[in-house]
Amino acid sequence: MHKNNSPASTINIPQEAFDWYDEYAHGDIDRRTFLKRLGTLGIAGLTLSSISGVLLPDYALAEQVSFNDPDIKASYLAFASPEGHKTGRGYFVVPTGVGAETPAPAVLVAHENRGLNPYIEDVARRLAKAGFVAFAPDALYPLGGYPGNDDEGRAMQKTLERNKIEADFAAAAKMLTTHALTTDKLGMVGFCFGGYLTNQLSAMLPDTIDAAAPYYGTPPKLDIANIKAPLQLHFAGLDKRVNNYWPSYEAALKTAKTEYTAHVYPDVNHGFHNDSTARYHEGSAELAWQRTLAFFNQHLNQSGG
Incomplete structure (x- = not known):
């Protein structure tokens, strides 16, 4: 059994952010648009970089x-x-x-x-x-x-x-x-x-x-x-x-x-x-x-x- 220690486990990410990431990852929107949309979420205590950091891959976890x-x-x-x-x-x-x-x-x-x-x-x-x-x-x-x-x-x-x-x-x-x-x-x-x-x-x-x-x-x-x-x-x-x-x-x-x-x-x-x-x-x-x-x-x- 594998445990993922991603900070996502402690952050309630709205479904919109996942949907936007899917659009970004498949070329439907560019990175700038993706990050701009994330900035509209207004999740308390989170910066734009921390939100995107959770959604983008951390390959240190993938072993x-x-x-x-x-x-x-x-x-x-x-x-x-x-x-x-x-x-x-x-x-x-x-x-x-x-x-x-x-x-x-x-x-x-x-x-x-x-x-x-x-x-x-x-x-x-x-x-x-x-x-x-x-x-x-x-x-x-x-x-x-x-x-x-x-x-x-x-x-x-x-x-x-x-x-x-x-x-x-x-x-x-x-x-x-x-x-x-x-x-x-x-x-x-x-x-x-x-x-x-x-x-x-x-x-x-x-x-x-x-x-x-x-x-x-x-x-x-x-x-x-x-x-x-x-x-x-x-x-x-x-x-x-x-x-x-x-x-x-x-x-x-x-x-x-x-x-x-x-x-x-x-x-x-x-x-x-x-x-x-x-x-x-x-x-x-x-x-x-x-x-x-x-x-x-x-x-x-x-x-x-």
């Missing part, structure tokens, strides 16, 4: 599994991406004991719209701790990699062509299925933009993705009927922007007879799994993660364990 954990081995791995940016790079985490004679199923991890930040690296370590070979590519690698802060990372990712990012992640998926340390089973999990990527790659690579768990992701741009993998979808109850897409997406999944399970977590915000921000909700995040691990164990382990 549930240390990179020094003896149960895993973490490194960075480059891969070829001929249809994308030619070469990609990501965070590669392997459980101790996995080898060419004892391979493990793999899970591809897709980050949000700001590059491979410390929270996503920790998600990869959590997967490896649970027995999966985890790989988290950095879409920003062609531009030098995640820059160390989300604002700059978000601006950088906006400059990249989405189809090339998708091609890079598709190349990473194919690399994982042929890696010496992995079985032929591949799962994918992603958050926010990475949730969209998880949906998109499920339709793009129906013979490669064996199980997909998108968190608050929008539907794929490709034909939903292409999807063969079972889906486990996670939604935040207060996330109007993403949830507006779900009724039509669900109808298409039903028409296509796609195997899926959708979980909606009430009274939590988009990004509730990210334990570096005030949007984090420990109970919902833990429940969603345990469901995700059980889902991958069911569909990726030959024993069904």
Whole structure:
């Protein structure tokens, strides 16, 4: 169990602030507008900087599994991406004991719209701790990699062509299925933009993705009927922007007879799994993660364990 020591636990943040942050984080408003709106809240005893400081990520909080954990081995791995940016790079985490004679199923991890930040690296370590070979590519690698802060990372990712990012992640998926340390089973999990990527790659690579768990992701741009993998979808109850897409997406999944399970977590915000921000909700995040691990164990382990 992970405890978030964010000051958010002692501050009553109005829902408007979370909604504005979501608009800001997804490029609908700029930072100046976001901060200006926060200034209108008039929360007693709080300065503008303290309010924004609570809402913006603090990655010192985002380590549930240390990179020094003896149960895993973490490194960075480059891969070829001929249809994308030619070469990609990501965070590669392997459980101790996995080898060419004892391979493990793999899970591809897709980050949000700001590059491979410390929270996503920790998600990869959590997967490896649970027995999966985890790989988290950095879409920003062609531009030098995640820059160390989300604002700059978000601006950088906006400059990249989405189809090339998708091609890079598709190349990473194919690399994982042929890696010496992995079985032929591949799962994918992603958050926010990475949730969209998880949906998109499920339709793009129906013979490669064996199980997909998108968190608050929008539907794929490709034909939903292409999807063969079972889906486990996670939604935040207060996330109007993403949830507006779900009724039509669900109808298409039903028409296509796609195997899926959708979980909606009430009274939590988009990004509730990210334990570096005030949007984090420990109970919902833990429940969603345990469901995700059980889902991958069911569909990726030959024993069904």
